[in-house]
Amino acid sequence: MNSDGPHWDGGGPERLYVITGGRSGSSAKTTLDLVTLIVARSAPRPGMQPEQAAIVRICQRPLSVAEISAHLSLPVSVVTVLLSDLIADNRVFSRPPVPPAKLPDIALIEAVIDGLQKL
Amino acid sequence: MDFRSSESPGSVEAAGPRSEDVLPETAAAAVKVVIVGGFGVGKTTLVGSVSEIRPLTTEETMTQAGVGVDDTAGVERKSTTTVAMDFGRISINDELVLYLFGTPGQERFWFLWRGLFEGALGAVVLVDTRRLEVSFDVIGRLEERSVPFVVAVNSFPDAPSYPLDELRGALDLPASVPIVECDARLRTSSRDVLMALMRYLQGLAVATTEAS
Ligand SMILES: Nc1nc2c(ncn2[C@@H]2O[C@H](COP(=O)(O)OP(=O)(O)O)[C@@H](O)[C@H]2O)c(=O)[nH]1
Ligand SMILES: [Mg+2]
Numbered sequence: 001m002n003s004d005g006p007h008w009d010g011g012g013p014e015r016l017y018v019i020t021g022g023r024s025g026s027s028a029k030t031t032l033d034l035v036t037l038i039v040a041r042s043a044p045r046p047g048m049q050p051e052q053a054a055i056v057r058i059c060q061r062p063l064s065v066a067e068i069s070a071h072l073s074l075p076v077s078v079v080t081v082l083l084s085d086l087i088a089d090n091r092v093f094s095r096p097p098v099p100p101a102k103l104p105d106i107a108l109i110e111a112v113i114d115g116l117q118k119l
Numbered sequence: 120m121d122f123r124s125s126e127s128p129g130s131v132e133a134a135g136p137r138s139e140d141v142l143p144e145t146a147a148a149a150v151k152v153v154i155v156g157g158f159g160v161g162k163t164t165l166v167g168s169v170s171e172i173r174p175l176t177t178e179e180t181m182t183q184a185g186v187g188v189d190d191t192a193g194v195e196r197k198s199t200t201t202v203a204m205d206f207g208r209i210s211i212n213d214e215l216v217l218y219l220f221g222t223p224g225q226e227r228f229w230f231l232w233r234g235l236f237e238g239a240l241g242a243v244v245l246v247d248t249r250r251l252e253v254s255f256d257v258i259g260r261l262e263e264r265s266v267p268f269v270v271a272v273n274s275f276p277d278a279p280s281y282p283l284d285e286l287r288g289a290l291d292l293p294a295s296v297p298i299v300e301c302d303a304r305l306r307t308s309s310r311d312v313l314m315a316l317m318r319y320l321q322g323l324a325v326a327t328t329e330a331s
Contacts, residue, residue: 034218037148062143073133099238104240104320109240109324113314113318114211115211119306
């Protein structure tokens with residue numbers, strides 16, 4: 001990382017490094033799936049890191065990790081690090097997807113069939 | 120890499136979802152289906168035709184150690200490649216949301232999105248009959264990972280048309296795996312592909328329940 005301070009203009013790895021504080025966030029992020037739904041607990045607070053404030057702002061209603069990544073133009077790997085901190089700080093909470101161990105689940109599949117029929 | 124945001128520190132101008140794209144507060148859980156296939160096979164088209172939101176893109180960066188070594192600094196060069204994945208969304212009901220991810224056929228890209236297939240209901244292998252060979256690998260990988268899938272043959276006007284049982288033979292597909300024709304540009308046709316996958320999964324779920 002450059003000692004002059006953050007390079008916010010760039011889109012390169014340096015920017016991502018700055019946003020995550022250089023962490024890979026390997027601990028908590030394993031519990032976050034691409035389709036884990038994230039919901040903010042409150043409005044963004046002044047002084048929050050810009051990316052985290054943006055997440056809190058767009059997650060006033062449930063939004064998947066993948067959608068947050070797309071709306072922020074940040075890789076999922078970076079978003080999960082930011083989210084881990086936000087969860088630890090009680091700024092947002094997560095609604096996990098249906099756990100793999102429960103699949104295939106007949107009731108779930110039938111619900112999806114009903115939903116698709118209405119398309 | 121090409122990041123759209125280049126704002127000053129202090130604000131990140133993510134617009135977020137349009138007001139009509141906002142999920143209800145009751146959205147409790149999501150499931151995913153992965154659309155796999157070679158470049159240009161119609162993944163983005165299929166996702167876009169059934170999605171309730173305009174398809175979104177998420178990007179990951181793949182870093183590879185470069186072949187060359189920087190002579191002056193003695194630092195190994197690294198090359199980065201940005202790989203994009205398109206996805207869309209279908210609200211199944213007030214509580215359940217289905218996400219569709221379109222991912223390239225090459226397995227090395229799948230690892231960029233950790234857990235892409237983990238917990239997925241299943242997959243759709245999109246096949247272009249002009250380039251059948253691309254699909255062999257994909258089908259093999261899905262079988263290895265025990266990801267249930269159906270095969271959808273996209274009908275391009277200049278593509279050779281084979282009877283489906285001939286294609287089944289060419290792709291070495293077990294008789295149990297459904298194979299359907301589709302036009303990814305049509306909402307109903309794409310919906311029917313997803314429906315074929317769900318009917319197949321329904322059969323598997325019933326079989327699993329009866330076996331236990
Ligand atoms: N005729 C025909 N063209 C299609 C179909 N699906 C996709 N295409 C076209 O094929 C091109 C590549 O599709 P795209 O969805 O971008 O492929 P991807 O690389 O797999 O995401 C686009 O120009 C589509 O309009 C189809 O079912 N029939
Ligand atoms: Mg595409």
